[in-house]
Amino acid sequence: MTKRIFVTATNTNIGKTYTTKLLLKEFASRGLKVGVIKPIETGVVDYPLDGEELLECVKELNPKLWSLEVEDIVPITYELAASPFVASNNTALDLKKIISKIEELEASCDIIIIEGAGGLYVPIDENNMMIDLIxxxxxxxxxxxxxxxxxxxxxxxxxxxxxxxxIPHVTAFNCRDDDTSFSQISEPYFSRTGFEVLKVGDDIEKICDVLYNL
Structure with a gap:
């Protein structure tokens, strides 16, 4: 089995897709054949926006994936922009479909980045939260x-x-341009309690090092 890294977040709109693309580029720069999948995307009207972005990125980085379609990157979509539980009317998770797509990718990849939806406790169906999928x-x-x-x-x-x-994991902070108060309001707590502050924009090489060795 190839290395599988699941990108999750503390909530929605935190920067999972942005971070996933940075991971793909960094691992590819090391000579690894990268692959990506977003198992579930909601809020899909015409086509999955996150999926299209990831597909474009991975095709540039791994020529073996040139024939992929967006359905290979996002196997499950729902129109309503809500948790999969709500968006699907509590349709049972089709885990076999997700695993099948991952295994197809693994035939051409050394490492697979899996982008989740929302945070860890986003409900997928009545039996599964996003953390269960990890x-x-x-x-x-x-x-x-x-x-x-x-x-x-x-x-x-x-x-x-x-x-x-x-679940083995690494924590990374996605600091945006308007997060000017972080160094004064929040970072001092992490620093003084021995919590290593790794920033997505600055420390992607170290983040990848730690993830790869987990």
Missing amino acids: AKLEAVALLVTHCSIGCINDTLLSKEVLEQRN
Whole structure:
């Protein structure tokens, strides 16, 4: 089995797709054949926007995937922009379909980046949350968190859940241009408690090093 890295976050709109593309580019720069999949995307009207973005990126990085279609990158889509549980009217998770697509990619890849939807406790169906999908896919996790006020609470809660489930993981902060208060309001807590602050935009090489060796 190839290395599987699941990109999750403390909430929606934190920067999972942005981070996933950086991971793909960094691993590809090391000579690894990269692949990507977003198992479930909601809010899809005409075509999956995140999926199209990921497809364009991975085709440039791995010529073996030139024939992929967006359906190979996003096997399950729903129109309503809501949790998969709500968007699908509680349709049972088709895990076999997701695993099948991942295994097809693995035939041409050394490493697969799997982008989740929302945060860890986004409900997929009545039996599965997004965190369950990480475990079922036997992936290590990258927890992407934000740098605005409230990030201490959000980060620690999500990290604790991953630890309780014994899911190997790395935490990375996606600091945006308007997150100017992070260094004064939140970062001092992390620094003083021994929590390593890895930033997506600055530390992608180290993030990839740690993830690859988990």
